[in-house]
Amino acid sequence: MENNLNFIDLYAGIGGFRFAFEASGGICKFSSEWDKYSQLTYRAFHGETPFGDIHLVTDIKNQIPDHNILAAGFPCQPFSLAGVSKKNSLGRLHGFDDPTQGTEFFKIKEILRIKQPVAFLLENVKNLKSHDEGNTYRIITESLENVGYIFETKIIDASKWVPQHRERIFFIGFRNDLGISKKDIQNLFPEPPKERIYELENILIPESELQNKFGEKYTVGPGTWDTLLRHKKVHAEKGNGFGYGLISKPYSGKVTRTISARYHKDGAEILIEQKGRRPRRLTPLEACKIQGFPEECYKFFDGSVSQPVSDTQAYRQFGNSVAYPVIEAIASNMTELINSKNLLIDELVEINKTAV
Template sequence: MENNLKFIDLYAGIGGFRFAFEAAGGICKFSSEWDKYSQLTYKAFHGETPFGDIHQINDIENQIPDHNVLAAGFPCQPFSLAGVSKKNSLGRLHGFDDPTQGTEFFKIKEILRLKKPVAFFLENVKNLKSHDNGKTFEIIKESLEKIGYIFETRIIDASKWVPQHRERIYFVGFRADLNISKKEILELFPDSPKNRIYELEDILIPEKELNKKYEEKYTVGPGTWDTLLRHKKNHIEKGNGFGYGLITKPYGDKITRTISARYHKDGAEILIEQKGKRPRRLTPLEACKLQGFPEKCYAFFNGLKTQPVSDTQAYRQFGNSVAYPVIKDIAKNISNFIHERDLLNNDLGINKKAV
């Protein structure tokens, strides 16, 4: 226990970061997730229910345990392209002007400022770096430097690990007093593996196993399919490539579009062709695999164990989640670096005076 890295899991969703750091030998000291349905899946996966709304914690120094690494996939809606467009259309503020979700980063900053862990590992949509002409990212950078942290970022496409295009920005940072260079931090971002962990055909349920249950439940309804066809036709006539994404055989080394939290609505971004029938959506089990989650999770979606939430909620959760294999590789590199540099002895209880 003394030599184990200790981490906290904030805006935890269904616990992708927790799986990653536990795979690297870490111990989770605290987790937080406000969504009640995500809490159910988190408990199914990890055996405990995370704390609810992080904003209910008013005494950070005493309510948040000491830890070596803060991990968080903080809410990205105010910074995503879709979120910005939607809020602009509604005349609402976004980013750091958002009075609600726009403040989530500042909660992370306050925990870092007061608890001073060795390192942090954050994930967000890639648009965060260009949001508001780079002003949002500059505020993040200045805020972290002001409280005594140095960090680097990299945008990584998960398609090198799993057959899904999923570009996200990853932050890895360390306390500045530890004298770790930015070059050393950059080296913690993993090189792409030579081969993906698995290909699309390893994820999709074979057609011979798609019985009536799957056909009835996951095949796109006639009304929805007509709407998707109409929208695609309109986009083509306008000269752009928008519309549904259809995966056809042979699968080979094909890669899907990014699965999103709206996938439950019509499955438009990833539809699987069915010969002589309307296409189907991914099943929750296939969505779980597409995000690369550990095999222990499969039992909750293949009938071996009770599914913790409805299909709708499962789609939302996997769409909002991280591409686990990417997170796992970065977490492993962070953990190894901390142990190799003997940084655990520079944390947990020292230098806690807030700056």
């Protein structure tokens, strides 16, 4: 059957979700990312610049195209107030007492409410469940149910796919009039592969090659290294294990800490030991690979073509991004279910009935 599935890519970053759904034959109808540097990398990866701040979309019905799947790695903001004042709400959308007003999630919820796509895939940090004593998670789940969706969540550690601990919570949801059960949705969370797709020894550039190409560019400076050593000593004296994470040979089977958006500052979470010298950061190419991004992205960081952004911005972007193989596996499962149950055909029939 021809796959006519399409999707939108919100809070898109550098487009990990887009790669995943396109790998399953999906067509991206709309993307949005406010950060100008992420837009540059997104354009390099995908050939188009995403729309900017999603909050500039004031007419969802007409400004957001129809789509089958909404995908978003949305930022988590506290829902500290159960509603906002009329003065601040500008009279838009769904009322003044909506507890998601003023948050990034509010826009996602409103797009789901108005456009009613077949399904959605959302990703966030694992601590979303415990944030604000569980109130944030409760409001999100109630909001998704109120706009007509059945869904399941699961925390997945990407370390079974890539050599990096990266625990994230995923929401997979379907419109509740399509006959999809919670068990159907639970089955869409992927089982880990029997063997890790990427291993650290295949990601890290050999020392001789690194030296020839970059010299000491990625070696941690003496002041930074002294600071990291001092911090680790202080934490050790307090009886905890906080401090930098150092990876040494042999690399086989080893898994790093989570790369984060602050990696550009000192590389503390993932440092690579260099015998006789201070340790080094990952290169941007290695950061790309440790997130499992497709090979077509490598050329932008291996010197084949111009790098779209500075190293600092590249680190921020990969630290904020997704472990791509996990997203790809979920997207594949979702697409297979949608096609096997002819949900797009059924949706078309319902639309035609409504039009008549």
